[in-house]
Amino acid sequence: MFTVVMVVNLIAESIMMFIGGKAVVFIFSKLQSISYQTASNLSADSNAMKGTMLSNYISAYKWVIIITAVITFIAFVLALFIKDKPIDYRSTESKDKKETLQQKMTTYKRLVNYKTVVWVLYLCAVQLGAGLFIQYVPIYLNNILHIPRGITSTINTLQTVAIFVGYFFAPYLAKKLGSIMTIAISTIICAPLMLVMANAKMLGTGAALFAVVGTILFFRSGLANASMPVQQEVQMILVDKDMRPAFSAVIEIALSVVGVIDGLFTEFYLLKTQQGYANAYIIAAALYIMSGVVLILVFAKKYNRILRDSHASEESK
Numbered sequence: 001m002f003t004v005v006m007v008v009n010l011i012a013e014s015i016m017m018f019i020g021g022k023a024v025v026f027i028f029s030k031l032q033s034i035s036y037q038t039a040s041n042l043s044a045d046s047n048a049m050k051g052t053m054l055s056n057y058i059s060a061y062k063w064v065i066i067i068t069a070v071i072t073f074i075a076f077v078l079a080l081f082i083k084d085k086p087i088d089y090r091s092t093e094s095k096d097k098k099e100t101l102q103q104k105m106t107t108y109k110r111l112v113n114y115k116t117v118v119w120v121l122y123l124c125a126v127q128l129g130a131g132l133f134i135q136y137v138p139i140y141l142n143n144i145l146h147i148p149r150g151i152t153s154t155i156n157t158l159q160t161v162a163i164f165v166g167y168f169f170a171p172y173l174a175k176k177l178g179s180i181m182t183i184a185i186s187t188i189i190c191a192p193l194m195l196v197m198a199n200a201k202m203l204g205t206g207a208a209l210f211a212v213v214g215t216i217l218f219f220r221s222g223l224a225n226a227s228m229p230v231q232q233e234v235q236m237i238l239v240d241k242d243m244r245p246a247f248s249a250v251i252e253i254a255l256s257v258v259g260v261i262d263g264l265f266t267e268f269y270l271l272k273t274q275q276g277y278a279n280a281y282i283i284a285a286a287l288y289i290m291s292g293v294v295l296i297l298v299f300a301k302k303y304n305r306i307l308r309d310s311h312a313s314e315e316s317k
Contacts (some may be wrong), residue, residue: 021153
């Protein structure tokens with residue numbers, strides 16, 4: 001189920017991501033009254049733009065943001081029609097009971113154990129690393145490596161397609177390696193690719209650079225996300241059904257805090273210089289290796305086949 005839902009989302013995301021960067025270039029070309037190719041070439045180094053040209057380039061982004069806001073609002077309206085099923089997160093015995101505040105606090109206290117704490121710390125470490133570079137990939141490609149904006153949108157689309165491909169391998173990997181080993185290994189082997197990205201300036205220029213960077217990001221994205229459906233299911237099985245909403249809430253709060261830390265760290269320290277965009281990959285690689293190793297040491301022996309055991313238990317009912 002997780003795989004199907006994520007794949008449907010990725011299809012739409014891939015299409016829109018492919019259009020996004022090219023839409024910026026297209027609108028910029030119209031505002032500047034130049035050809036699309038000329039606008040694309042100029043977008044490879046926005047720091048060189050000045051005056052009206054820079055204003056038109058910024059305006060192109062503004063129009064794309066407005067379009068995005070409209071689409072997001074439509075998605076919000078559609079979300080209002082989604083209905084949940086309490087049976088997915090409540091046991092039969094408790095489905096008609098309303099919890100008091102004291103009972104809710106007791107539920108959250110039950111979440112605080114070695115297993116759940118380490119799992120949340122793992123997710124936070126990975127998110128901390130990913131947050132240092134993922135949202136800045138277009139800037140790194142565009143402003144630092146001077147890859148045209150239209151091409152960066154294609155590279156970003158390929159990353160999303162890589163996630164799509166990775167999801168299809170998730171069930172196979174979980175079956176062969178076990179759930180925990182799938183998550184840990186896919187996390188660890190991203191590190192070498194991120195270290196290469198940190199030194200992307202040494203990979204050449206022009207079409208050769210575009211191809212190499214696109215290939216590296218494709219594999220990094222695919223490997224990093226191949227275990228995502230497995231991870232989503234594992235964290236729901238780690239706790240009792242009645243505790244799933246509370247556990248999900250704790251995870252979302254923790255990741256939100258990590259997002260704030262990422263933002264503050266990148267704004268006030270890491271991205272003060274252009275070298276910071278490359279250093280982000282190095283720091284992330286270290287966090288990925290550390291978190292993957294911790295996951296293996298803590299969970300692999302006891303929980304590596306947790307999905308298989310859970311599915312067998314469901315089938316026997």
